[in-house]
Amino acid sequence: MKKIGLSTLVIAGALSMGSSLAQQRQTIKLATLSPLSGGQSDLGTQIKNGAQVAVNEYRAQFQKLGFNLQLVGFDDQADPATGTAAARRIAADRAILGVVGTLNSGVAIPASAALAPSNVAMVSPANTANAVTDRGLKNMNRIVARDDSQGPNGARYLVDTLKAKKVYVLNDKTAYGEGLASEVEKYLRSKNVAIAGAEGTEEKNDFSSIITKIQALQPDAIYFGGIYNQIGVFAKQLREAGVNVPLMGGDGLDSAELLTIAGNGAKNIYFTTVAAPLTELPAAQKFADAYKKAFNDNAQGFGAFGYDAAKVVLEGMLKAVRDNKNKLPTRAQVQTAIRANKVSGLLSGTVQFNSVGDRREAKLYVIKVNDQLKFAPAGSVDVKAPRQ
Amino acid sequence: MELGIVAFVLTNVLVKGLLVGFVYAIIALGYTMVYGVLQLINFAHSEVFITGGVVGFEVFRILGPSPMNGYLKLAIALIAAMIVAGFLNVLIERLAYRPLRNAPRLVPLISAIGVSLVLQDVIRFLEGLAGRFNLVYVLPDVFTQRAFGVPVPFSTAIVPVQGKDVIVIVVAILMLVGLTYLVNYTRLGRAIRAVAQDRTTSGLMGIDANRIISLTFLIGGALGGVGGVLFGIFFSKVDPYAGTIPGIKAFTAAVLGGIGSIPGAVLGGLVLGLLENLIGVLNVFAQVPALGFLKSIGAEYKDIGAFIALILILIFRPAGLLGRNTTEKV
Numbered sequence: 001m002k003k004i005g006l007s008t009l010v011i012a013g014a015l016s017m018g019s020s021l022a023q024q025r026q027t028i029k030l031a032t033l034s035p036l037s038g039g040q041s042d043l044g045t046q047i048k049n050g051a052q053v054a055v056n057e058y059r060a061q062f063q064k065l066g067f068n069l070q071l072v073g074f075d076d077q078a079d080p081a082t083g084t085a086a087a088r089r090i091a092a093d094r095a096i097l098g099v100v101g102t103l104n105s106g107v108a109i110p111a112s113a114a115l116a117p118s119n120v121a122m123v124s125p126a127n128t129a130n131a132v133t134d135r136g137l138k139n140m141n142r143i144v145a146r147d148d149s150q151g152p153n154g155a156r157y158l159v160d161t162l163k164a165k166k167v168y169v170l171n172d173k174t175a176y177g178e179g180l181a182s183e184v185e186k187y188l189r190s191k192n193v194a195i196a197g198a199e200g201t202e203e204k205n206d207f208s209s210i211i212t213k214i215q216a217l218q219p220d221a222i223y224f225g226g227i228y229n230q231i232g233v234f235a236k237q238l239r240e241a242g243v244n245v246p247l248m249g250g251d252g253l254d255s256a257e258l259l260t261i262a263g264n265g266a267k268n269i270y271f272t273t274v275a276a277p278l279t280e281l282p283a284a285q286k287f288a289d290a291y292k293k294a295f296n297d298n299a300q301g302f303g304a305f306g307y308d309a310a311k312v313v314l315e316g317m318l319k320a321v322r323d324n325k326n327k328l329p330t331r332a333q334v335q336t337a338i339r340a341n342k343v344s345g346l347l348s349g350t351v352q353f354n355s356v357g358d359r360r361e362a363k364l365y366v367i368k369v370n371d372q373l374k375f376a377p378a379g380s381v382d383v384k385a386p387r388q
Numbered sequence: 389m390e391l392g393i394v395a396f397v398l399t400n401v402l403v404k405g406l407l408v409g410f411v412y413a414i415i416a417l418g419y420t421m422v423y424g425v426l427q428l429i430n431f432a433h434s435e436v437f438i439t440g441g442v443v444g445f446e447v448f449r450i451l452g453p454s455p456m457n458g459y460l461k462l463a464i465a466l467i468a469a470m471i472v473a474g475f476l477n478v479l480i481e482r483l484a485y486r487p488l489r490n491a492p493r494l495v496p497l498i499s500a501i502g503v504s505l506v507l508q509d510v511i512r513f514l515e516g517l518a519g520r521f522n523l524v525y526v527l528p529d530v531f532t533q534r535a536f537g538v539p540v541p542f543s544t545a546i547v548p549v550q551g552k553d554v555i556v557i558v559v560a561i562l563m564l565v566g567l568t569y570l571v572n573y574t575r576l577g578r579a580i581r582a583v584a585q586d587r588t589t590s591g592l593m594g595i596d597a598n599r600i601i602s603l604t605f606l607i608g609g610a611l612g613g614v615g616g617v618l619f620g621i622f623f624s625k626v627d628p629y630a631g632t633i634p635g636i637k638a639f640t641a642a643v644l645g646g647i648g649s650i651p652g653a654v655l656g657g658l659v660l661g662l663l664e665n666l667i668g669v670l671n672v673f674a675q676v677p678a679l680g681f682l683k684s685i686g687a688e689y690k691d692i693g694a695f696i697a698l699i700l701i702l703i704f705r706p707a708g709l710l711g712r713n714t715t716e717k718v
Contacts, residue, residue, distance in 0.1 A: 037512070037516065037521075038512075038521060039521055039522060039627060041521060173688060197671070197672075198686075199671070199686030199687050199688060200686065200687075200688050201686075201687045201688050201690075202688065203687070203690065204630065204633070205619075205623040205625070205630065205633075205634070206408055206623060206664075208400070208404035208408070208665060208668075209401070209404070209664070209665050209667075209668025209669045209687055209690060210668065210687045212396075212397055212400040212401065212404070212665075212668075212669050212672075213397070213669055213671075213672045213687075215396070215400070216393045216396060216397050216672055217672065229522055229627075232522075232625075233623065233624060233625050236624055237623075237624070240532065240550065241548070242548065257522060260522070260524055261522055261524050261624075261625060263524070
């Protein structure tokens with residue numbers, strides 16, 4: 001009798017210990033930092049939702065190790081100051097061990113600098129500006145190709161595939177747009193292609209003077225380094241003025257909103273993008289279904305890359321947990337684990353970072369808006385990081 | 389560079405500059421009327437005007453699928469925008485300016501900036517509820533089709549004019565004529581002019597100054613609403629923050645023409661529109677050998693050039709182009 005009583009006691013004790021363990025289960029948070037309101041919220045929400053799909057998949061795995069996994073979405077409004085303020089709030093929440101973000105290079109640069117002292121690792125699904133990783137921060141990584149690949153490859157497409165002989169180059173005067181445009185100009189000059197005009201504009205509404213110049217100089221292609229909400233209006237006014245030459249840009253055009261804003265003017269727009277259209281990612285169907293089910297919205301390219309970036313961060317966390325004998329790792333340990341890890345089986349292939357956080361082998365895709373006003377893939381190129 | 393191309397560029401500058409100038413003029417009237425009666429720069433006017441643009445977007449969006457005549461839709465959009473923007477402006481005056489009527493001049497200026505920021509985010513919030521931010525106008529086909537073309541001298545080219553360009557000019561001119569009549573030839577206009585001239589004395593003559601000030605805000609706001617719809621039709625898109633820059637430009641136009649003067653606001657708007665478009669195309673003339681120095685003046689100098697012109701005009705004519713230092717102002 002006594003023996004049985006004792007064993008019941010032990011079992012009861014074990015049970016109560018188990019439940020107290022569950023109560024004390026530590027929370028690990030993954031943060032996203034992207035524009036959730038404002039003109040680029042369409043892309044920013046894709047990143048957050050994509051990361052949410054990854055978190056849903058990994059929740060059970062973290063639970064087994066004794067951790068609650070949570071996603072917190074921060075809004076940077078595509079604005080460096082707002083993004084930096086959000087980064088400080090992220091740094092203050094000790095449960096956040098990693099960040100997926102940002103959409104805009106201009107935001108990532110100050111935000112990652114603000115997170116660097118507290119060793120919060122960032123993995124960007126979208127930042128292409130060279131300076132994002134060229135500063136050599138330990139916490140900043142990206143899973144996409146760099147601007148210095150996007151510009152030359154876009155320009156190469158203009159020259160080789162679209163046979164452009166005279167190009168008008170525009171930019172939106174941001175770090176992103178100017179970076180793209182100057183790389184394009186450099187490539188065009190090296191191939192002796194005429195540059196009809198090269199200028200920047202912050203104008204959002206009235207493009208009449210630029211369009212007048214384009215009509216006067218008659219280039220056979222236009223390159224515009226900028227974002228869809230500006231270029232959409234430009235394209236609409238350009239086509240209304242009767243100019244139908246190909247208009248090319250960077251991944252800032254990769255949004256369905258482009259088609260809404262430009263309407264019929266979107267025809268014959270090309271862009272290079274680091275985020276593949278879902279049709280170009282063989283493994284993406286399952287993700288697209290999960291996304292649709294969770295958010296009742298269609299996943300786009302940045303959603304898939306948000307998902308991949310989140311997986312890279314989460315795999316890094318798991319590695320850090322294992323290296324730390326299944327105890328809660330520090331932020332610095334997670335940061336080191338993410339940089340050193342090799343994650344395969346992602347929607348976009350295998351991710352491995354070089355010493356500064358560039359993906360060693362990334363891909364660049366060219367997309368065209370066809371006559372039915374749909375995004376259609378028009379080729380892809382492999383891009384190696386300049387440093388291996 | 390061929391003469392034909394030069395003529396083409398200049399004709400384009402003239403046509404597009406006048407068009408955008410009329411939009412600025414309509415918005416500038418709201419600044420100038422309020423300044424006339426209160427000597428207050430109503431910085432919230434840029435949001436009042438974009439509210440009109442948002443109302444216009446909503447009308448065209450809701451009526452989009454209906455087979456109704458396009459011009460009827462336009463009339464509904466204009467009237468709805470006038471009502472909403474006009475009463476919004478009255479409300480702003482009642483809540484944010486009237487309690488500060490006797491405060492130092494800087495105080496209502498600050499509250500105007502505050503109202504402007506609040507309104508931006510209210511609009512963003514309301515449209516955000518429906519998941520919208522970029523409000524793209526759904527226009528009837530007749531508006532976007534080519535109406536006629538302006539022949540370019542010395543060349544076979546023509547500058548196409550779309551239906552919506554004609555609408556902008558016709559509506560703007562109707563508004564200007566109506567306003568001029570209202571201010572100069574009606575009892576209400578006389579009362580507005582009296583309040584602008586001397587509020588205390590006009591009170592002694594039996595004019596209810598508060599009522600007149602409210603009516604001035606109503607008219608100014610309604611004009612802003614029309615300006616917003618024209619802006620949306622002309623540029624095809626508005627968003628909650630789109631009012632700021634055109635607002636500043638319209639204010640510049642009002643100062644350029646002489647703030648407080650109605651013809652001044654119109655002239656200022658037209659001059660600003662033309663100047664902007666001219667400076668925006670300057671570097672195309674760098675191909676002419678003697679004008680190579682223009683090469684670096686790209687489209688980004690459009691705004692800077694307009695503001696330099698403003699500074700120059702204010703140095704030589706401090707009261708603006710048509711401003712007079714007399715008491716005859718509204």
